[in-house]
Amino acid sequence: MGHWWYRNIVEPGKLPLLLALLAFVSSFLITRMITRMIRAGRGPFKNVTPGGMHIHHVVPGVILVIIGGFGAIGSSGHSFGAGLSAVVFGLGAGLVLDEFALILHLDDVYWSEQGRKSVEIVVLTAAIVALLLGGFLPFGVNDLTSDERHNRGLVVINTATNFFLALIALWKGKARTAFFGMVIPFVALIGSVRLARPGSPYAKKFYANRPKARAKAGLRAFHHDRRWASRRRRFENFIGGTPDPERVPDKKSHRP
Numbered sequence: 001m002g003h004w005w006y007r008n009i010v011e012p013g014k015l016p017l018l019l020a021l022l023a024f025v026s027s028f029l030i031t032r033m034i035t036r037m038i039r040a041g042r043g044p045f046k047n048v049t050p051g052g053m054h055i056h057h058v059v060p061g062v063i064l065v066i067i068g069g070f071g072a073i074g075s076s077g078h079s080f081g082a083g084l085s086a087v088v089f090g091l092g093a094g095l096v097l098d099e100f101a102l103i104l105h106l107d108d109v110y111w112s113e114q115g116r117k118s119v120e121i122v123v124l125t126a127a128i129v130a131l132l133l134g135g136f137l138p139f140g141v142n143d144l145t146s147d148e149r150h151n152r153g154l155v156v157i158n159t160a161t162n163f164f165l166a167l168i169a170l171w172k173g174k175a176r177t178a179f180f181g182m183v184i185p186f187v188a189l190i191g192s193v194r195l196a197r198p199g200s201p202y203a204k205k206f207y208a209n210r211p212k213a214r215a216k217a218g219l220r221a222f223h224h225d226r227r228w229a230s231r232r233r234r235f236e237n238f239i240g241g242t243p244d245p246e247r248v249p250d251k252k253s254h255r256p
Helices: 002-010 015-040 058-073 080-098 100-105 113-133 152-171 175-181 187-193 201-206 211-240
Strands: none
Touching: 002 015, 015 080, 015 113, 015 211, 058 080, 080 100, 080 113, 100 113, 113 175, 113 211, 152 175, 152 187, 152 201, 175 187, 201 211
């Protein structure tokens, strides 16, 4: 175990990345636990509201990200400072991405349906960092031989091709496939050749005058969402809490 730890984590300089990942996940989970307790009115925790202004935890998160980021830049890869900076950065990143939906919508949508985006981006980020930590290099350049690694042209072509395929997958409305495709080989290729999701920029441009392709894409998206949407929602609710039900506006209140 010690040999594996040194060869796969310490020697390649991945210890700061591991510390950042652990701090990131811990920060998000602890923050969600506290916010759920505040929401339920349990425990000693309260919202921070000095002078009546609600201070969201994205504010200290940004400060920690800045401190950790600059600290990591100024530290060597195997030093204590690099590890400490990685922990600080991970803690701040967890606080920031926990309120990703607030930043995106510029509104307090933490417990709304829009707030699910925060949970999605946190899970996606943690998964990608874990894949990088496990040995995957960006853009899928991880299966090259020692001789091929010296061929910079081959690396550039491999990187550019995979990145281009990931952009096509993103153009087709498959954001998760595109992000994972930049890390795992062939995932972006699969996303780029399959039908686009309805409503994506690709579908609007190329399926407008192709009713059969549009109908087939809609049917495939329907079956995919019916199979996975409920499972994903249960998983997100388990991690981040169930959003508040959407309020239906009272029609009587709008009558003159």
